[in-house]
Amino acid sequence: MASLSVHSDRLEIHLTRTERTLALRRDSIVVQRENIRSVIITEDPWIWLRGIRSPGSMIPLVLAAGTWKFHGGKDFVSIKRHRPAVVIDLVDEEFARVILTSQHAADFVDSLKLPVEPMPAEPTS
Template sequence: MARLLVHNKDVVVRLSWREALVARRKEVRVPLADVQGARVETDWWRTLRGTTARGRWRPGRFCLGTWRHAGGVDLVAVRTPGPVAVVDLLPGRRFARLSVSTADPEGAVQAVRLAAQWASTGRAS
């Protein structure tokens, strides 16, 4: 299962080795300064936008990879059923959104929110 965590000044999505094979990447790093907001979405399918650009999906089981839509590209690592941690990023960045199924989505979202707030106030060094 993928993990969403904060490491130094980055939000990091780490994929399991099986997920990494499908997505063709082991991890994604996004600067905390690029975070616009973070939330938990209880309905996993609401996090999906557009069509798959690279990766795989099996209806009702999982969605993994990148999804292209009018607003940009989303990184998706979602397993069904269950809540999903969603991190919205500022426009014009590499990804528009990170959607990740984690063991503790509430904890991951809270960590991202606190770290982004801390970084935006200039207290992070």
């Protein structure tokens, strides 16, 4: 399973050697945190697939790894069986969406949350 590293300015997705081979990808995926639009946890990652595989590997309902191209761009997918997964919607990145199965999906979502800073008071006239 891919390992996720959350930094103050970026998210790094480090693929295992097997995932890189199946996805036909050499490098890790790095996205800027400011480009993450939303993150959700899903029990059925297969319903989130859109478009066609290009390049990558797929055994329906067992394994999907690689790039899925669709009319509006492309997604990166690394899902296995019917395990919980995170769906990360992105803007201004290589991929429009990243879908990854993860045993630690809830912890990952919590780690992305930034502390909320209080809004400065508006000056009164």
